[in-house]
Amino acid sequence: MAPGRREALILGAVGLAAAAAGAVVGALGLQVRSGAAGLLGARFADLEGRPRRLVEWQGRGLLCNFWATWCAPCRDEIPLLVAAKQHLDVNSFEIVGIGIDQADKIIEFVKIYKVNYPILIGGATAIELMRALGNRQGGLPFTVLLDPGGALVERWLGALTHTDLERVLAVKMPRSASKKP
DSSP states (O other), X not given: OOOOHHHHHHHHHHHHHHHHHHHHHHHHHHXXXXXXXXXXXXXXXXXXXXXXXXXXXXXXXXXXXXEOTTOHHHXXXXXXXXXXXXXXXXXXXXXXXXXXXXXXXXXHHHHHHTOOSOEEEEOHHHHHHHHHTTOTTOOXXXXXXXXXXXXXXXXXXXXXXXXXHHHIIIIIXXXXXXXXO
16 A cells, blocks of 8 residues: 555655765764774863863864974974965864974964964874874874865965965865955
């Protein structure tokens, strides 16, 4: 006997709910395997000592840059990120730095380089997160790009170039990520 209209609607609704749940679970599974979920959930202190988590910026594209004050390629890369931040729509894209050093050294560095994006203080947790994100050597700088849903889009070991950053802003992220001049 064929199901009635009511039963067919109920079965269809159950099927749609199952498909939606599968999509969410699948996306979460990709985040876990890529290390993105661990990164989004990790707790770091900001420059004022307040605990912060990268999940606060979820819903926007996120360029997360691991760096250290003593790292020469990091010191070369930071001005590029500072310049890029001036052209970003913070409602759709954010840069967040995770400094792997002592808080007082990071605070002094941020003042000297006039860093205009959020900086968090990393420690051993940050090094383990870098490894979980695919940076097995623990080299710096190391940068990951997360899409607005928190999925890992791309990762770089070594300093980003101007071309890398332009490509990310133009292709990988929504058009609204860059402010129009």
